[in-house]
Amino acid sequence: MTVKIYVPLDSGSVALGADEVATAIAATAAKRGEDVKIVRNGSFGMYWLEPMVEVETSRGRLAYGPVAVEDVDSLFDAGFLNGSDHKRYLGHTQDIPFLKAQTRLTFQRCGIIDPVSLDDYRANDGLKGLENALKMTSEDIVKAVTGSGLRGRGGAGFPTGIKWNTVRQAPGDQKYIVCNADEGDSGTFADRMIMEGEPFVLIEGMIIAGLATGATKGYVYTRSEYPDAIRIMNEAIEVARANKLLGPKVLGSDYAFDMEVRMGAGAYVCGEETSLLNSMEGKRGVVRAKPPLPALEGFMARPTVVNNVISLCSVPVILEKGAEYYRDFGMGRSRGTIPIQIAGNVKHGGLYETAFGLTLGEIVDQIGGGTASGRPVKAVQVGGPLGAYFPRELFDTPFDYEAFAKADGLIGHAGVVVFDDSVDMMKQARFAMEFCAIESCGKCTPCRIGSTRGTEVVDKIARGEDPEMQKELLADLCETMKFGSLCALGGFTPYPVMSALTHFPDDFKPHALDIAAE
Numbered sequence: 001m002t003v004k005i006y007v008p009l010d011s012g013s014v015a016l017g018a019d020e021v022a023t024a025i026a027a028t029a030a031k032r033g034e035d036v037k038i039v040r041n042g043s044f045g046m047y048w049l050e051p052m053v054e055v056e057t058s059r060g061r062l063a064y065g066p067v068a069v070e071d072v073d074s075l076f077d078a079g080f081l082n083g084s085d086h087k088r089y090l091g092h093t094q095d096i097p098f099l100k101a102q103t104r105l106t107f108q109r110c111g112i113i114d115p116v117s118l119d120d121y122r123a124n125d126g127l128k129g130l131e132n133a134l135k136m137t138s139e140d141i142v143k144a145v146t147g148s149g150l151r152g153r154g155g156a157g158f159p160t161g162i163k164w165n166t167v168r169q170a171p172g173d174q175k176y177i178v179c180n181a182d183e184g185d186s187g188t189f190a191d192r193m194i195m196e197g198e199p200f201v202l203i204e205g206m207i208i209a210g211l212a213t214g215a216t217k218g219y220v221y222t223r224s225e226y227p228d229a230i231r232i233m234n235e236a237i238e239v240a241r242a243n244k245l246l247g248p249k250v251l252g253s254d255y256a257f258d259m260e261v262r263m264g265a266g267a268y269v270c271g272e273e274t275s276l277l278n279s280m281e282g283k284r285g286v287v288r289a290k291p292p293l294p295a296l297e298g299f300m301a302r303p304t305v306v307n308n309v310i311s312l313c314s315v316p317v318i319l320e321k322g323a324e325y326y327r328d329f330g331m332g333r334s335r336g337t338i339p340i341q342i343a344g345n346v347k348h349g350g351l352y353e354t355a356f357g358l359t360l361g362e363i364v365d366q367i368g369g370g371t372a373s374g375r376p377v378k379a380v381q382v383g384g385p386l387g388a389y390f391p392r393e394l395f396d397t398p399f400d401y402e403a404f405a406k407a408d409g410l411i412g413h414a415g416v417v418v419f420d421d422s423v424d425m426m427k428q429a430r431f432a433m434e435f436c437a438i439e440s441c442g443k444c445t446p447c448r449i450g451s452t453r454g455t456e457v458v459d460k461i462a463r464g465e466d467p468e469m470q471k472e473l474l475a476d477l478c479e480t481m482k483f484g485s486l487c488a489l490g491g492f493t494p495y496p497v498m499s500a501l502t503h504f505p506d507d508f509k510p511h512a513l514d515i516a517a518e
């Protein structure tokens with residue numbers, strides 16, 4: 001009997017040796033006359049266990065990891081094709097505590113299915129949301145999304161249903177759905193993971209967004225650094241077209257929708273929606289002044305929905321199970337689930353989808369398992385390079401848009417980057433200013449000039465040139481950037497800078513910053 005073996009194909013696992021492991025398993029099986037079929041699946045997001053190999057047995061899918069090429073012979077010797085014990089044995093995949101404790105609504109099939117098999121997707125309840133949506137009016141679809149409480153997962157947390165309604169009501173013979181897959185935030189990989197592990201859920205979400213708004217064309221804008229995601233998305237789009245999921249008659253209906261992937265060169269500011277639209281139009285990635293909102297005048301000046309990958313991938317389950325079902329998860333005005341990406345100096349780095357409301361301490365200490373170095377956690381940056389640094393005293397902050405805003409922070413794309421006590425927070429503040437200076441699109445002065453001056457001010461503190469006055473100047477500059485910048489790149493850079501200064505004042509004493517070493 002053929003034994004099915006799953007080896008992940010996503011770029012995170014491949015970077016850790018998944019391709020070599022798959023090749024070694026195939027070669028060893030051939031040498032030993034074992035009948036195996038290797039399926040390349042997406043990752044479950046437990047990166048400290050990747051490459052995680054699973055074997056389908058009569059007892060279910062059993063996992064082994066992290067598997068190195070050197071482990072392959074001994075796995076066969078131990079009888080892993082029957083699920084036997086081995087030093088890499090992890091038990092039933094779904095019983096691994098990190099996975100078992102999650103609430104996977106958006107990532108429900110990621111890791112389970114062959115990413116480009118539409119049959120697998122359907123067999124695991126895929127397309128049910130779209131099938132329901134095809135029977136509904138556009139108004140009712142928007143109502144369901146609004147009622148679910150879904151807010152944009154790209155950073156700003158804007159209610160998705162309200163954005164869709166604006167596009168729905170906007171006059172225009174041509175409307176667009178643009179999926180923001182630029183994913184520039186440090187420590188984030190949810191967009192990549194789902195595009196590589198379950199691309200059909202994004203396609204389904206985009207078709208539903210089209211139905212809701214009257215858009216017939218969609219684009220996935222991503223960066224050149226995501227070649228695997230681009231390849232897999234393109235393959236899935238081809239499969240979707242061949243199966244009439246995309247095209248002039250979506251699933252046999254009178255509704256037309258098609259989509260394509262567009263690749264940007266990879267600038268952080270091209271994740272900002274108007275800069276992204278400029279880039280898609282072949283122009284420089286410079287931020288546009290708002291109004292007009294992209295919902296009214298977006299891509300090619302037509303009404304356009306710009307939504308993050310995870311926002312769009314959360315829609316099918318809402319249409320499948322209903323607004324109430326999704327809304328029941330979460331706290332306050334943060335409804336549903338959020339895929340938290342735990343990265344940096346952390347023991348159990350990976351993707352953890354859960355309802356809003358866990359505290360930062362639970363995420364870092366319990367789920368993440370503390371630092372990889374074994375040293376104490378000193379700071380956690382949440383929300384990418386524009387997010388605040390949290391000290392341990394704020395670890396009781398619940399993962400919720402409003403609670404984070406109250407603590408002068410932001411959730412952003414839900415990236416959590418952990419630092420141990422060896423981190424120099426003044427260096428991190430300098431890094432934030434320097435990052436802004438490098439990535440600034442240059443359109444407005446507080447960001448373009450302020451970030452360069454900010455880097456210089458931090459250098460002056462480090463050199464001991466009237467540090468107390470420089471700190472006041474830094475705070476003043478942050479105020480100007482916060483309120484005077486056109487977009488959040490300049491406007492939010494003060495978050496990492498000021499949180500570092502406020503929570504870690506002892507690090508802002510004159511000392512060498514050790515920058516040349518990097």
Ligand SMILES: Cc1cc2nc3c(=O)[nH]c(=O)nc-3n(C[C@H](O)[C@H](O)[C@H](O)COP(=O)(O)O)c2cc1C
Binds near residue numbers: 181182272489
């Ligand atoms: C500098 C900057 C970078 C951004 N990068 C991203 C990004 O990589 N991905 C993303 O979805 N949103 C990003 N955003 C937010 C987008 O402008 C926009 O709010 C989002 O795509 C809307 O989708 P959502 O409502 O589904 O979150 C960025 C914003 C700024 C200011």
Ligand code: SF4
Binds near residue numbers: 269439443485487491
């Ligand atoms: S804040 Fe920076 S990135 Fe944003 S528009 Fe101004 S110069 Fe451009």
